[in-house]
Amino acid sequence: MINNILENIDKYNTWFINNRRELHKIPELDFDLPETTKYITSILTELGVNYKTNIGKSGIIANFYGKDNSITIALRADIDALPILETSDCPYKSQHEGKMHACGHDVHCSILLGVAKILSEIKDDLPCNVRLIFQPAEETTGGALPMIEDGALEGVDAIFGIHVDPFINSGEIGIKYGPMFAxxxxxxxxxxxxxxxxxxxxxxxxxxxxxxxxxxxxxxxxxxxxxxxxxxxxxxxxxxxxxxxxxxxxxxxxxxxxxxxxxxxxxxxxxxxxxxxxxxxxxxxxxxxxxxxxSYNALINHEEYVDIVKKSGIELLGKEKIITRKYSEMGAEDFAYYLEKVPGAFFFLGIRNEDIGAIEPLHNDKFMVDESSIIVGIKMQILNIFNAYEHLKASK
The missing domain is CATH 3.30.70.360 (Alpha-Beta Plaits)
Known part of the structure; x- marks a missing residue:
C-alpha cells in the first residue's frame, strides 16, 4: 500500500513547489505571521482538514484521525523567516523588504502542507492519528515552548522534524544519533x-x-x-x-x-x-x-527514531543516499523541547545543487534551494508515519 501512496505523490509536485514559492514571497518574523498563517489555513481549509489556530500565540495544529486512535504521530515545521534583505533575482523573491526565508522554513512549511494533502487523500488508509505542527518564532525567542504549553503535544507518542541542509546534495538526507544541536x-x-x-x-x-x-x-x-x-x-x-x-x-x-x-x-x-x-x-x-x-536546550535525538528515519530513507532513496553525521552542530534548534517531552528524531534534508547555484549557506542573502527536495521531504515524512506506527504498535 505504501508504495502506491508514494507513487501517487509525484503528480502533485507542481502544487508542492507553488506553495513553497508563495510562502517565499511573504516572509514574516517571530510570532507576527498574519500572511503566512492565512496562507497555511487557506490550504488546510481547501483540503478539508481539521485545524486549530493561535496555538502558542500564532501557531497552527492540524489533526488527522486514523484507524488506530491509540497512537498519534506528530510532524513539525517552523514557519518564520529572518530579517535579511534578499538579493537574488528569482521571480518569487521576497515581497517584504528586509525579510527573507533564508533558512528554508518556507520549504519546511510546504513539506507539511504537502503531507496534509496526501493524508487528506488517504485518510481511509491512515494507520493512526497524525498531528501537523506549524510553529512560529524558531529563529528568535522560540515558539516550541509556547506551543507545547498550549497543548500541541497532548496525546502525541512520537514526533519528527526536518531541516534543510545546503551542504547535503538534493536527493540525500542526513541523520545524527544522540546530540544533534547545542x-x-x-x-x-x-x-x-x-x-x-x-x-x-x-x-x-x-x-x-x-x-x-x-x-x-x-x-x-x-x-x-x-x-x-x-x-x-x-x-x-x-x-x-x-x-x-x-x-x-x-x-x-x-x-x-x-x-x-x-x-x-x-x-x-x-x-x-x-x-x-x-x-x-x-x-x-x-x-x-x-x-x-x-536559550534553547540541546537537541538530543532518540536513537530508535533515528533508526526509523534511516529505514525510511533507505526505502525511499537507497542506503548510499543516507549521510550519517559524526559530529554535532553547535548551532541551536528549539525542536529540542519537543524531544524532551516525547521521543522522536530531527533530520536533515539535502537541498544542494551546484548546477542551479543552490550552494549558499543558511542565513545568506542569496540562499537558494533545489526545489526537487520538497517532494523527497514529503515522502520521507509519510514513510516516517507508517514506520513509526509499526514501531509503536509493536512496543505496546
Whole structure:
C-alpha cells in the first residue's frame, strides 16, 4: 500500500513547489505571521482538514484521525523567516523588504502542507492519528515552548522534524544519533573598577586591564576544564568600556555566548565562568557581576527514531543516499523541547545543487534551494508515519 501512496505523490509536485514559492514571497518574523498563517489555513481549509489556530500565540495544529486512535504521530515545521534583505533575482523573491526565508522554513512549511494533502487523500488508509505542527518564532525567542504549553503535544507518542541542509546534495538526507544541536546560553559580565587619571593609575582600579585577564582566563575553561572529547564553545561577542584615552576605566561590560551538548556541561561552564570572573576581578581589586540567560536546550535525538528515519530513507532513496553525521552542530534548534517531552528524531534534508547555484549557506542573502527536495521531504515524512506506527504498535 505504501508504495502506491508514494507513487501517487509525484503528480502533485507542481502544487508542492507553488506553495513553497508563495510562502517565499511573504516572509514574516517571530510570532507576527498574519500572511503566512492565512496562507497555511487557506490550504488546510481547501483540503478539508481539521485545524486549530493561535496555538502558542500564532501557531497552527492540524489533526488527522486514523484507524488506530491509540497512537498519534506528530510532524513539525517552523514557519518564520529572518530579517535579511534578499538579493537574488528569482521571480518569487521576497515581497517584504528586509525579510527573507533564508533558512528554508518556507520549504519546511510546504513539506507539511504537502503531507496534509496526501493524508487528506488517504485518510481511509491512515494507520493512526497524525498531528501537523506549524510553529512560529524558531529563529528568535522560540515558539516550541509556547506551543507545547498550549497543548500541541497532548496525546502525541512520537514526533519528527526536518531541516534543510545546503551542504547535503538534493536527493540525500542526513541523520545524527544522540546530540544533534547545542544548548545556548548568553552571558554578560560587568567589571567594576575605580576611575582615575591615566597619569596616576595606582590611584584607581583598571577595569580594562582586569577585563583582559577575565577574557583570557575564561578561554582556558575550554582547553583545561572540559573533556576534549566533549564539545563546548565560549565566544565573547562584545566588549565596551572606558570614556577617554587618559582616564582609567571604572567599568567594562563583556557579552558572549556558551554552547554545549548537554545540560550538565552547560551548568558546569556557567559555574566556571562565574567563579573565574569573580576571583580574577577580586585579584585585581575589582568586582564582577555575572548574568546568564539560557536559550534553547540541546537537541538530543532518540536513537530508535533515528533508526526509523534511516529505514525510511533507505526505502525511499537507497542506503548510499543516507549521510550519517559524526559530529554535532553547535548551532541551536528549539525542536529540542519537543524531544524532551516525547521521543522522536530531527533530520536533515539535502537541498544542494551546484548546477542551479543552490550552494549558499543558511542565513545568506542569496540562499537558494533545489526545489526537487520538497517532494523527497514529503515522502520521507509519510514513510516516517507508517514506520513509526509499526514501531509503536509493536512496543505496546
Amino acid at each position: 544548548a545556548s546560553t548568553t552571558f554578560k559580565i560587568n567589571i567594576l573598577g575605580k576611575s582615575t587619571h591615566g597619569a596616576f593609575p595606582h590611584n584607581g582600579i583598571d577595569a580594562i586591564v582586569t577585563a583582559s585577564q577575565v577574557i583570557s582566563s575564561i578561554q582556558s575553561i575550554i582547553s583545561r576544564n572540559t573533556d576534549a572529547r566533549d564539545s563546548a564553545v565560549i565566544t565573547f561577542g562584545t566588549i565596551n568600556g572606558g570614556t577617554k584615552e587618559n582616564i582609567v576605566a571604572d567599568e567594562v561590560s563583556l557579552t558572549g555566548i556558551i554552547r554545549t551538548l548537554s545540560q550538565e556541561m552547560r551548568t558546569f561552564i556557567k559555574e566556571r565562568v562565574k567563579d573565574m570572573s569573580e576571583f580574577v576581578c577580586k585579584g585585581y581589586g575589582a568586582k564582577a557581576e555575572v548574568l546568564f540567560k539560557d
